Amino acid sequence: MLCALPLTALARSIRLHIDEAQGEHRVVLQKFNEVLIVPLPDPVSDGFFKDLNTRLLAFLRLDNVRGIVLDLSSVEVMDHHDFEQINRVWQTTHLMGTPLVLAGLKPGVAAAWSLLNVKDHWATGALSVESAMEILAGNQAR
Amino acid sequence: MRILSPQDASLAVLIVKDIAHAAGLGGLKISALTTAVSELTTNVVKYAEHGLLTVQVLERKQLRGIEVIVEDRGPGIANIPLAMEDHVSTGGTLGLGLPGTKRMVDEFEIQSTLGSGTSVRIVKWS
Amino acid sequence: MDFHLLRPFMHHNEFPALFELQDTDLERIAQFGHVMAPHIDEVIEPLYDFLKIALGQDFNLNFPDEKALKRAKSLSRHAWLEFLNGRWDDDYIKSRVRIGEVHAQLQIEPRHYMAAMDKVSDLLAAFVNRLVEPAKATATQESLRRLARMESAFVVDIYASRTTDIITKQSRALTDMSTPITALWDGILMLPVVGIVDSRRAQDIMQRMLEQISEKRATVFILDISGVAVVDTAVANHLIRMTKAARLMGSYTIVSGLSPSVAQTIVELGIEVGEMRTTGNLQDALRIAFDRIGKEHPIAHR
Numbered sequence: 001m002l003c004a005l006p007l008t009a010l011a012r013s014i015r016l017h018i019d020e021a022q023g024e025h026r027v028v029l030q031k032f033n034e035v036l037i038v039p040l041p042d043p044v045s046d047g048f049f050k051d052l053n054t055r056l057l058a059f060l061r062l063d064n065v066r067g068i069v070l071d072l073s074s075v076e077v078m079d080h081h082d083f084e085q086i087n088r089v090w091q092t093t094h095l096m097g098t099p100l101v102l103a104g105l106k107p108g109v110a111a112a113w114s115l116l117n118v119k120d121h122w123a124t125g126a127l128s129v130e131s132a133m134e135i136l137a138g139n140q141a142r
Numbered sequence: 143m144r145i146l147s148p149q150d151a152s153l154a155v156l157i158v159k160d161i162a163h164a165a166g167l168g169g170l171k172i173s174a175l176t177t178a179v180s181e182l183t184t185n186v187v188k189y190a191e192h193g194l195l196t197v198q199v200l201e202r203k204q205l206r207g208i209e210v211i212v213e214d215r216g217p218g219i220a221n222i223p224l225a226m227e228d229h230v231s232t233g234g235t236l237g238l239g240l241p242g243t244k245r246m247v248d249e250f251e252i253q254s255t256l257g258s259g260t261s262v263r264i265v266k267w268s
Numbered sequence: 269m270d271f272h273l274l275r276p277f278m279h280h281n282e283f284p285a286l287f288e289l290q291d292t293d294l295e296r297i298a299q300f301g302h303v304m305a306p307h308i309d310e311v312i313e314p315l316y317d318f319l320k321i322a323l324g325q326d327f328n329l330n331f332p333d334e335k336a337l338k339r340a341k342s343l344s345r346h347a348w349l350e351f352l353n354g355r356w357d358d359d360y361i362k363s364r365v366r367i368g369e370v371h372a373q374l375q376i377e378p379r380h381y382m383a384a385m386d387k388v389s390d391l392l393a394a395f396v397n398r399l400v401e402p403a404k405a406t407a408t409q410e411s412l413r414r415l416a417r418m419e420s421a422f423v424v425d426i427y428a429s430r431t432t433d434i435i436t437k438q439s440r441a442l443t444d445m446s447t448p449i450t451a452l453w454d455g456i457l458m459l460p461v462v463g464i465v466d467s468r469r470a471q472d473i474m475q476r477m478l479e480q481i482s483e484k485r486a487t488v489f490i491l492d493i494s495g496v497a498v499v500d501t502a503v504a505n506h507l508i509r510m511t512k513a514a515r516l517m518g519s520y521t522i523v524s525g526l527s528p529s530v531a532q533t534i535v536e537l538g539i540e541v542g543e544m545r546t547t548g549n550l551q552d553a554l555r556i557a558f559d560r561i562g563k564e565h566p567i568a569h570r
Contacts, residue, residue: 043152077155077173079180080239105517107478108173114513115174116181116242117228125518127485170475
């Protein structure tokens with residue numbers, strides 16, 4: 001949809017009127033070694049988080065899940081509102097007794113969240129989904 | 143660009159990103175700018191019914207800059223200085239995220255009248 | 269007006285106390301000023317004659333032509349007439365700051381400026397003998413010298429801050445050649461931070477640091493600050509932010525190279541470093557780094 005817009009010219013001033021776009025939020029869950037991997041879409045949306053929370057609650061009740069990895073490696077932009085949404089996901093899973101790891105956070109987002117001074121004491125980060133799995137495995141060993 | 147819904151906000155972010163990229167801004171500067179835009183448009187979606195986003199490419203000597211103005215006719219901000227302070231309190235959320243947004247950009251101006259609306263202007267230089 | 273020039277401006281109240289200049293001094297000067305004003309050119313001309321001899325070649329550099337010379341004399345005249353008004357207030361301060369600015373821009377040496385001030389003091393003293401009744405003469409001369417000294421100190425202060433600015437800019441230019449991020453081991457990156465860490469450089473450092481962490485999958489990142497000129501609250505906050513961002517990405521940051529004096533400053537300033545891990549030297553940081561790697565990759569024990 002973006003390609004349709006004339007963005008090639010460095011127009012001095014662009015005032016665009018765009019009709020409401022149809023948002024899509026599909027929650028995709030993968031399970032690997034009893035760990036749930038959730039890739040987050042780009043961009044994230046409130047609708048997505050709402051669906052995610054519902055799906056997670058259902059999943060955690062039924063299946064044996066010993067950890068959750070949020071794969072953030074595709075997400076280019078997240079503001080503090082999105083951070084709080086992720087925190088809420090964590091709160092949910094935390095209450096259910098399942099650890100959650102944020103994997104593959106992009107440098108730009110990390111920098112932004114840091115500048116925004118988000119309260120991150122609860123968060124566990126991992127460089128990749130792989131490392132996240134190792135962290136969760138380590139958890140198990142303890 | 144008219145912002146009515148969260149999808150508009152996302153689209154706005156993407157547009158600004160494309161423009162910034164075309165203007166030659168570096169990776170992390172684009173991230174900072176787009177996150178700032180995300181913050182501002184999220185505020186619009188949250189607190190005001192709708193808003194207007196204007197993006198413009200500026201040129202100053204050898205530098206290019208992206209200027210984004212986000213305006214709304216929402217409730218406005220009662221106490222701007224307070225809103226611009228970092229909240230260190232426990233349990234509280236970041237509210238409008240304005241101090242952080244200011245840190246992410248090179249120029250930051252805000253005007254707000256209680257009951258009439260808010261306007262924020264940010265510029266990120268290359 | 270540049271902020272840095274406001275520094276002496278903000279402390280201008282200190283000066284009268286320091287130089288023991290009182291209201292009576294200013295009154296005397298003002299009184300003398302009334303009778304002196306018509307004779308002002310009889311001071312300006314000799315002053316410039318003196319400067320021509322004293323500055324030698326530099327004189328032509330500063331006053332290349334008749335027009336420049338005329339303009340300079342006119343400015344001097346104006347400045348000295350203001351001096352003779354006997355007022356040390358905001359307007360006067362502003363005008364002195366401007367004088368300092370101009371002198372600095374023209375690169376007139378402080379010693380030349382001071383010599384000129386001295387010369388005029390002498391010339392004015394001679395006029396005091398001519399124009400003021402003997403009973404008041406000595407006191408008036410003393411007041412004039414006091415104000416001249418005080419003003420000199422003020423203007424030289426401005427010179428100094430200007431020079432500091434230039435040096436800062438130059439040193440920044442040097443340290444802008446950014447130091448590279450090196451891999452000390454598989455998964456351990458290090459960056460020596462050198463010089464002044466202002467928000468622009470902090471942004472640059474954080475950007476490179478986070479990009480490298482992502483690219484090289486660095487589990488540990490060592491920021492060595494032994495080369496950092498000043499560590500104050502602002503710098504500490506930058507470091508804390510970098511640590512925070514890296515942590516969110518899954519990387520552990522160690523800030524090494526804290527000198528005892530820096531540690532003391534941090535404590536004195538009451539800076540909350542929180543969970544930020546710091547060490548005095550690089551070896552300790554390395555040891556901690558290997559520890560961390562060992563924990564997360566059981567295979568990589570050293």
